[in-house]
Amino acid sequence: MDLFEYQGKQYFSRFGIPVSPGGVADTVDEAVATAEKVGYPVVVKAQVQVGGRGKAGGIKLADSADEVRTHAGNILGMDIRGHVVKRLWIEHASDIAKEYYASFTLDRAAKLHLGMVSAKGGVDIEQVAEEDPGAIARLHIDPTQGLDEAAARGLVEEANLDPEAADGAVDILVKLYRCFVEGDADLVEINPLILTPDGRVHALDAKVTLDDNAAFRHPEWDEFRGLEVLDPREALARQKGLQYVGLDGFVGIIANGAGLAMSTCDVVEQVGGKPANFLDIGGGASAEVMANALEVINTDEKVKAIFINIFGGITRGEEVANGIVAALGRVEIRSPIVIRLDGTNADEGRKILAEHESDRLMSLPTMIDAARRATELAGGKTR
Amino acid sequence: MSVFVDENTKVIVQGLTGGQGRFHGLRNRDYGTKIVAGVTPGKGGQDVDGIPVYDSVADAVAATGADASFISVPPKGAPAAILEAAAAGISFVVCITEGIPAQDEARVYNELRRQYPETRLLGPNCPGIISPGKCNIGITSGDIAMPGGPVGIVSRSGTLTYQALYDLTQKGVGQTTCVGIGGDPVPGTNFIDCLAAFESDPETKAVILIGEIGGSEEEKAADFIAKEMSKPVVAYIAGVTAPPGRKMGHAGAIISGSKGTAKAKMEALEGAGARVALNPTQAAEMMVEVVAGL
Numbered sequence: 001m002d003l004f005e006y007q008g009k010q011y012f013s014r015f016g017i018p019v020s021p022g023g024v025a026d027t028v029d030e031a032v033a034t035a036e037k038v039g040y041p042v043v044v045k046a047q048v049q050v051g052g053r054g055k056a057g058g059i060k061l062a063d064s065a066d067e068v069r070t071h072a073g074n075i076l077g078m079d080i081r082g083h084v085v086k087r088l089w090i091e092h093a094s095d096i097a098k099e100y101y102a103s104f105t106l107d108r109a110a111k112l113h114l115g116m117v118s119a120k121g122g123v124d125i126e127q128v129a130e131e132d133p134g135a136i137a138r139l140h141i142d143p144t145q146g147l148d149e150a151a152a153r154g155l156v157e158e159a160n161l162d163p164e165a166a167d168g169a170v171d172i173l174v175k176l177y178r179c180f181v182e183g184d185a186d187l188v189e190i191n192p193l194i195l196t197p198d199g200r201v202h203a204l205d206a207k208v209t210l211d212d213n214a215a216f217r218h219p220e221w222d223e224f225r226g227l228e229v230l231d232p233r234e235a236l237a238r239q240k241g242l243q244y245v246g247l248d249g250f251v252g253i254i255a256n257g258a259g260l261a262m263s264t265c266d267v268v269e270q271v272g273g274k275p276a277n278f279l280d281i282g283g284g285a286s287a288e289v290m291a292n293a294l295e296v297i298n299t300d301e302k303v304k305a306i307f308i309n310i311f312g313g314i315t316r317g318e319e320v321a322n323g324i325v326a327a328l329g330r331v332e333i334r335s336p337i338v339i340r341l342d343g344t345n346a347d348e349g350r351k352i353l354a355e356h357e358s359d360r361l362m363s364l365p366t367m368i369d370a371a372r373r374a375t376e377l378a379g380g381k382t383r
Numbered sequence: 384m385s386v387f388v389d390e391n392t393k394v395i396v397q398g399l400t401g402g403q404g405r406f407h408g409l410r411n412r413d414y415g416t417k418i419v420a421g422v423t424p425g426k427g428g429q430d431v432d433g434i435p436v437y438d439s440v441a442d443a444v445a446a447t448g449a450d451a452s453f454i455s456v457p458p459k460g461a462p463a464a465i466l467e468a469a470a471a472g473i474s475f476v477v478c479i480t481e482g483i484p485a486q487d488e489a490r491v492y493n494e495l496r497r498q499y500p501e502t503r504l505l506g507p508n509c510p511g512i513i514s515p516g517k518c519n520i521g522i523t524s525g526d527i528a529m530p531g532g533p534v535g536i537v538s539r540s541g542t543l544t545y546q547a548l549y550d551l552t553q554k555g556v557g558q559t560t561c562v563g564i565g566g567d568p569v570p571g572t573n574f575i576d577c578l579a580a581f582e583s584d585p586e587t588k589a590v591i592l593i594g595e596i597g598g599s600e601e602e603k604a605a606d607f608i609a610k611e612m613s614k615p616v617v618a619y620i621a622g623v624t625a626p627p628g629r630k631m632g633h634a635g636a637i638i639s640g641s642k643g644t645a646k647a648k649m650e651a652l653e654g655a656g657a658r659v660a661l662n663p664t665q666a667a668e669m670m671v672e673v674v675a676g677l
């Protein structure tokens with residue numbers, strides 16, 4: 001789960017990482033009230049989970065209530081690269097002497113934690129990595145050993161942060177690492193980490209991605225959840241416990257297993273179609289799970305045909321077929337359905353499906369043929 | 384020959400008394416796998432369909448001489464279960480548990496590397512390993528595999544692995560071993576471990592590698608194939624149409640920035656001399672050609 005900036009800052013605060021005082025606002029009036037509380041000058045910041053907010057006009061400085069009113073009015077409802085701004089974060093503006101960068105993440109290749117610090121903050125770090133890789137100090141950390149103050153200091157020195165920032169930066173790095181590990185994050189990033197003219201160091205931005213697998217030990221994450229901006233199809237899928245990712249196409253996809261679901265999307269595209277979604281119903285294919293999946297796909301008005309791609313392993317072909325038939329009895333489906341059933345007892349399964357075949361429901365033995373038929377039924381051109 | 388396991392592998396099931404553990408453990412035994420014991424703390428002295436249950440892995444190992452473990456316990460308990468198996472001297476641990484926090488996985492991986500370098504972990508979040516006709520640990524359906532080789536399979540995905548196994552079997556091409564390394568960010572066993580094992584296994588003559596988006600393991604595998612492998616490799620990568628920044632089911636299947644795309648992986652594998660298929664069925668067809676030309 002990706003946190004919004006303000007949530008990330010709230011999360012940082014739990015671990016003692018200094019952030020600017022501020023508050024959230026969903027309306028212009030709330031924005032003014034928050035600004036009055038925080039004290040001018042303030043920064044009005046769009047809360048969207050996409051980069052480039054500043055360039056898009058989603059971050060503005062305000063010296064008075066009138067200015068807050070103007071900026072908040074402009075920014076609320078603004079579309080920033082497909083993300084509509086519904087919430088603002090109003091914080092006291094900081095004087096900035098220097099902008100740095102700091103982050104911790106898992107280096108999957110090395111299978112170790114990776115800490116990165118740079119004196120070149122406030123800009124796209126991937127660009128820095130490309131143009132001036134030497135400007136980023138990196139440290140691999142063994143998760144069984146952790147990061148101590150000495151190691152954090154070494155990282156700060158290697159990154160050539162200004163000497164007056166060193167103590168503050170070291171303190172923040174140690175806390176940020178704790179936030180990363182104990183806070184079960186996949187990524188914690190501060191860009192920029194700033195040095196103020198009076199020598200204080202603090203986080204001016206916060207990017208935090210939490211590991212959904214660790215939710216069981218973080219009941220406090222619930223408060224972040226209600227505010228996620230989900231595609232309505234994804235919200236319904238989550239409610240039904242399905243692994244769903246919305247895409248832009250017109251062929252609805254249901255498959256068992258993440259790999260097969262991805263592969264199904266690929267094959268649809270290969271034959272000239274466009275997948276409308278990724279949907280993994282997991283190992284089995286019970287009537288209930290299948291009905292839930294069909295219900296989710298059914299809400300997607302762009303879907304013109306559905307491709308169900310199931311490989312029967314331990315769940316045998318006839319069980320899968322019976323599950324599909326039962327699910328069809330429960331849900332009224334708008335679009336024609338093409339099924340490809342393969343694996344253990346696939347023939348028996350196909351026999352069961354054959355009894356129910358019509359121009360709305362058909363079964364084809366191979367992935368490619370089924371993808372082609374589904375694409376044609378959806379009105380797409382196949383190749 | 385097979386890799387990592389064979390007909391003599393003695394397996395305990397951690398979590399045998401649970402629903403999943405019992406279901407798959409008994410299926411594995413029915414396949415012919417030597418399932419010698421179960422482990423569930425507090426349930427020592429009981430049995431599951433005649434398989435004795437012990438309180439700890441150490442007790443089970445002492446009583447049975449087991450050398451492999453099949454872990455089917457929930458995410459909360461799985462990290463401790465893996466380390467317990469390693470501490471008891473188990474050399475091959477298969478963990479099918481899905482949903483272990485990444486921080487725990489990274490910690491366990493490095494703990495194993497430091498403390499128990501003799502223990503190989505397969506998974507977590509993997510379908511397991513099957514050496515057709517000899518040993519099946521995990522959730523793969525034994526019916527779809529065919530003994531006798533000459534193909535080895537290594538895969539990050541469950542159902543795609545089954546698809547490859549099934550397609551080969553349907554076409555009369557057997558397998559030496561099929562290893563599912565799982566779709567998590569920190570797998571205990573990676574592509575290279577498996578490719579190296581297949582390269583040195585005399586009965587394996589060719590390898591199918593099934594990858595997916597996310598991470599850089601396929602690129603590293605490509606490098607290994609180019610430099611170290613004499614046996615032909617057919618590869619398939621899922622997720623060409625996956626959008627960046629979205630997790631496609633597996634925790635590890637996510638394109639971040641410009642890294643981890645299917646296209647980059649396919650190009651790397653092709654550059655390494657592997658034949659790259661556009662779908663799993665085509666991979667099996669290519670392998671049939673490869674085997675015919677051996």
